[in-house]
Amino acid sequence: NAGVTQTPKFRVLKTGQSMTLLCAQDMNHEYMYWYRQDPGMGLRLIHYSVGEGTTAKGEVPDGYNVSRLKKQNFLLGLESAAPSQTSVYFCASQDEGKKTQYFGPGTRLLVL
């Protein structure tokens, strides 16, 4: 099993550009999450999904959109990138039984 994978690993954007980050999991988990990690701020929840076709806002949702069209995939979109969105983005899926989260390797995004 690959676990949780994220693409791309690294991306540079110019202010105003858009992009989509892809997260995929092969563990058949219902719950999936998108976090951003900034120095000294820990992991902040952007959006999450409790099942295929559902999404919900987290702590810092502004400027991001998500979609969960397939159970194994969770997409994070930036409509118009801003320098404040420079961060490392982590996707996670959750085992409903054990409650454990499994994280992907992260996507490092730089917005100029």
Add this chain to the structure above:
Amino acid sequence: GENVEQHPSTLSVQEGDSAVIKCTYSDSASNYFPWYKQELGKGPQLIIDIRSNVGEKKDQRIAVTLNKTAKHFSLHITETQPEDSAVYFCAASHPGGSYIPTFGRGTSLIVHP
């Protein structure tokens, strides 16, 4: 909602010493407390967890203790090794919140050889 405070933000120890990281939570309904380790350039990974029906859990050199009355839990690492150097996150969650975790801000542990 739940609030998780984690201390210290940075911890520096000598190889072989013990390290203790402490977290407090605010929601008495929380009953699942995982700890994650994040190595440089990687995603966090679960290292140990504890549920509210036990007070302590051990796994080799790591242990977690939980005090439900005081609403705090701690991670203990004994005989630290350089490979223990990483950022550690605590979290709390409960069934009313669909077990969506609230994370602490993290502790950067540095183990000096």
